[in-house]
Amino acid sequence: SLRGPEVMERLRKQEQENAAEGLGCAWHQEYGSWMLEGTPKLPYDGYASSLCQVEQNMRLRRGRLLSALSPDEAAPTLVAFPLMGVGSFTSPGAAVGGEASQSQLVPDACINPHPRFGTLTANIRQRRGAPVSIQVPLFRDLRTPVSEKTIDMDCMAFGMGCCCLQVTFQAKNMNESRYLYDQLAVLAPIMMAMTAATPVLKGRLAATDARWNVISQSVDDRTAAERGDGDSAADARMAGEGVRRQNKSRYDSISCYIHPTSQSHNDIPCETDEEVRETLRREGLDEAICQHVSHLFTRDPLVAFEGMIELDDEISTDHFESVQSTNWQTVRWKPPPSSPSDAPHIGWRTEFRSMEIQLTDFENAAFTAFMVLISRAILVFHLDILAPLSKVDENMRRAHEMDATRTQKFWFRTNVEPETRDEMCEMSMDEIMNGSLRSDFPGLIPLCYAYLNYINCDEASFSRLDQYLKLIKRRASGDLLTPASWMRGFLRSHPDYNFDSVVT
Secondary structure (H helix, E strand, O other): OOOHHHHHHHHHHHHHHOHHHOOOEEEEOOOEOOOOEEEEOOOOOOOHHHHHHHHHHHHHHHHHHHHOOOOOOOOOOOOOOOOOOOOOOOOOOOOOEOOOOOOOOOEHHHEOOOHHHHHHHHHHHHHHOOOOOEEEEEOOOOOOOOOOOEEEEOOOHHHHOOOEOOEEEEOOOHHHHHHHHHHHHHHHHHHHHHOOOOOEEOOEEEOEOOOHHHHHHHOOOOOHHHHOOOOOOOOOOOHHHHOOOOOOOOEEOOOOOOOHHHHHHOOOOOOOOHHHHHHHHHOOOOHHHHHHHHHHOOOOOOOOOOOOOOOOOOOOOHHHHHHHOOOEEOEEEEOOOOOOOOOOOOOOEEEEOOOEOOOOHHHHHHHHHHHHHHHHHHHHOOOOOOOOHHHHHHHHHHHOEOOHHHHOEEEEEOOOOOOOOOOEEEEEHHHHHHOEOOOOEOOHHHHHHHHHHHOOOOHHHHHHHHHHHHHHHHHHHOOOOOHHHHHHHHHHOOOOOOOOOEOO
């Protein structure tokens, strides 16, 4: 159903009418006209009891959303619509293609009508010099045709139409936000594997379980020269004239750590705009921040609104945000935005972006609570889980594999205490989460319990948080399936499935 904008306006009106109740939700536009983003109306505070409010607010959001739907509509918390790009899949029906996407599979009617989203789609395609090309390995079943090897998609909607679970952390200062950014980047592939929920794309079973590479390819605006796939004519209007080598899509894992103490672990290419980097140096910024920000500026801004070009950068951060907001990485460092003097101050934040949306509010609340608890444990106990970025990228590759929590091993530090040798080994998900006698690693979940004991968590809050942690413990051990593994098993055991990789 393409009624997302209409449903959003109805929900926003309801929120205004219910403002006096205190509890509330905020509704935001998303890329797809069948999508909505829901967040709490206000941030949670720092108490353990606040983590028990997360699920309540998620249930409130789901209830209010369901009340705004038509009788024949549903709004599951699902990563990807399984039949996107298969036949006539929208309501109302719409012809495929359009000026923005020029897709052979998806109608432009699927794009949110707000000018930002169609412009993003068209500009990515135009800068690239061709429609986006998305390829995902096809799951080979007993009767899958030999000639079919990949699931091929050609529209930004296949990627930006994916839903996820994001958590934003308020830091006490800039230094803490940078430290959190680096530490959480290491957890990004681990948590993506733990929440994997994308086994079906374009009506086919995929040989992967996660969404990330689909989105990365769907917004890849690099020219052939930037991708290393051939030559492109230099264009002075583009960053790097459109020919500077870019090793990653603008939607990818991070390319550099940003805390001063993490720099020895930057062991992968990180392209920078040297003019921006030199400007930052002259202004006295440290080398880590110079590298990070100048790396962002190797990308072109994708959308510029009339009236937002000639701005005073001394009082406005809009120019920075136009670049920052279209560098989509596994974590995002969020400096304070400009705001009116009478508005509440928004400090330094770090956003964790890799987790996949889960089917139930309990699961989504559990993973949100876990991320908060492990972030607090890292800060309170001064832990260090840093890994070379080459290992993090390898973990990201492994996290896409089918049933990665049970079949893959991931690079992780064996000693996370401060100022110890950063020795690493390959660990199972069970070892990373629940502890490893082999490497004497305590496990992330025991560290969460240690933090709860440290703060003398109240009994009621502990009881609920314990339920959340037990869910994650069992999923890491393999006792519980990820949503992707459960869906794949359900489909392959369905009486109508023909073992040909086709989902109908």
